[in-house]
Amino acid sequence: MTRIFVVLAALFMVAVPMVSVSVVAPSSLAAQTRAEIEAQPVVKLQPGATPVPGQCLTQQEFDLNNALNALRRPTVGVEADGDDQTVFDPHYFIGTWRFEGVLPESPLGESGDFLGTETIRHVDGCTYESTVEATLADEEITISSRMIYDRGAQYLILIEDDSRGFELVKGGLLRGDPGGFFSHYWEAPAITREGSRVRLKGRTFYASPDAYRLRMQMSVGDEPFSNFGTLWWERVLDL
DSSP, X not given: XXXXXXXXXXXXXXXXXXXXXXXXXXXXXXXXXXXXXXXXXXXXXXXXXXXXXXXXXXXXXXXXXXXXXXXXXXXXXXXXXXXXXOOOOGGGGOEEEEEEEEEOOBXXXXXXXXXXXXXXXXXXXXXXXXXXXXXXXXXXXXXXXXXXXXXXXXXXXEEEEETTTEEEEEEEEEEEOTTSOEEEEEEEEEEEETTEEEEEEEEEEEEETTEEEEEEEEEETTOOOEEEEEEXXXXXXXX
């Protein structure tokens, strides 16, 4: 399952599996004494930004994620000065993904099944690139993308160069919750296709180490945004 990837957060102002915080079942908690549960201190991001060669995250951010994963108690909410939230690692994206979905007819192309693969590579720091090979209504499509993640701002930008003759720049916040689930809310500046002003926005849900989904909306001309389909990505695992 796939999706068009493009990144660039600079215009608007991802391999390590996605981290998710352990959720302990009531039966597991019952096996521990209260003292054992309270013995695990609140987990906080430590000061500093020590680079890790070949990674986007710092050593302090990796330490935070590892400590959260090692917890054997429910996380304590930040509103109670509790545990800090998991830090998103864009190395999650690295690898090959299959994607699929159905797109309606629009100025960007015909309606039909949108199927293909996306291969994402690490370039340097928090910058990545990808190549999408897909078909839509029997048309062969190639999309070359650059993906840039701003760790401090939690902002992800994708810049797509589409073989159909247009470029999309998708930028927006990528935020998570205490359970380790993340969403990227993005919007692209308007482009002109077939004499019409086209705008896109969407939300990408990262809730699994090996799968995610993208919901999109489109506005053509002065019309309000409406559904532009849902695409599903599934990681191609090594055999």
